[in-house]
Amino acid sequence: MESACRTCKLIIAQGNICPLCGSSNLTTKWSGHVMVLNVEKSEVARKLGIKVNGTYAININD
Numbered sequence: 001m002e003s004a005c006r007t008c009k010l011i012i013a014q015g016n017i018c019p020l021c022g023s024s025n026l027t028t029k030w031s032g033h034v035m036v037l038n039v040e041k042s043e044v045a046r047k048l049g050i051k052v053n054g055t056y057a058i059n060i061n062d
């Protein structure tokens, strides 16, 4: 199961540290995800406060 960062919600396939924000506060209890390919044009990215392209969890469940 992939982890998601509790701080920025980035989904992380490998490792224990978020490559985006450097947090080690990860969880596998997330649901839903959104892939942001063009953060400047993405309505979803704006709503979620995403500033860097990537795949993000929509909900952190714990």
Ligand SMILES: [Zn+2]
Residues within 6 Å of the ligand: 005, 006, 007, 008, 009, 010, 018, 019, 020, 021, 022, 023
């Ligand atoms: Zn992060």
